[in-house]
Amino acid sequence: MKTCPSPTCQPRQNLLLADLPEADLAGWAADLQPVKLSLGQVLCESGSTAAYVYFPTTAIVSLLYLTQDGESTEIAVVGRDGVVGISVFMGGNGTPSRSVVQSAGEALRLPAHRVKQEITQAGAIQAMLLGYTQSLMAQMAQTAACNRYHSIDQLLCRRLLMGLDRLPSEALMMTQELLANLLGVRREGVTAAALRLSQAGLISYSRGRIAVLDRASLEQRVANPAQPAKQRGGAALMSQQA
Known part of the structure; x- marks a missing residue:
């Protein structure tokens, strides 16, 4: 994975980070690392523990559900509207889906331990992450219904x-x-x-x-x-x- 020191990769390009108060975002500034994500790159395998969370800015990531026979289907899409790696702050030891880059681009990644530190503070960051998790669950539910009836x-x-x-x-x-x-x-x-x-x-x-x-x-x-x-x-x- 390549870092992208380019000034074009900025935290405010991600809509979640853009909504954070300046003080909260500044607390993460030193640990947010701009990276370039390539097409087909796997950010986290199903059942594994994520080392980072990713805030896409121009990349798009697919969350895939895998079956026992190796088949897969997309259950959610994450772009500049969200974050990849919600299992880090939801208390799970592993993620139930595979995260794969579907459209190459840039993102900002943050070590998992920094996210865990913030989620216990019950502040703006916790509210942002939990609010996004709710919207992601709604997207997954809608996807399931569409796959069934459309x-x-x-x-x-x-x-x-x-x-x-x-x-x-x-x-x-x-x-x-x-x-x-x-x-x-x-x-x-x-x-x-x-x-x-x-x-x-x-x-x-x-x-x-x-x-x-x-x-x-x-x-x-x-x-x-x-x-x-x-x-x-x-x-x-x-x-x-x-």
Whole structure:
């Protein structure tokens, strides 16, 4: 992992850190280390104890649930809106998910012991971390419901929108194979869904780059699917994997 001493990697780029009072953020300043995260990099394995927590600034990290047969599906997405490594301050000895960098970029990492020190103080930092944990749990619950009831078209639209919410551009560097793994469905299903979105003028894609051309229509398709959920054929529902 590379450090990034560049002045472009600043704590206030992460929305959680940006909300902290200046005094609280200053207390972490000496221990926050800017790092560059590469595509596919594993920040923490399922069942392991995290040595650091990460506050992404431009990177996006996927939290993956792993099955006993080696399959995986995405249960949450963390970008500049959050922090990776909530098990550090929730009292667990290990994390239930694998944290993998899904979009390369920068983050600030903090040693786990510093987070544990702050969480016992019942101050602004504790309130921030617990508040984010609640929102992350809500995201996981919504993901489980969507994986159960939504069509592949809806799942793809939702996942593209979640990526856009965490990036400054309207383009995502994601292959169809990666999307299939994240959604827990067959690649053929993602290919067909992407083709429908492309033909409708909502997206364009080539060589692993997906450009969103009509965000409003993507949002509409999440609520009004182009195909019913019963036609998902081959989707690996997260509720069944669990």
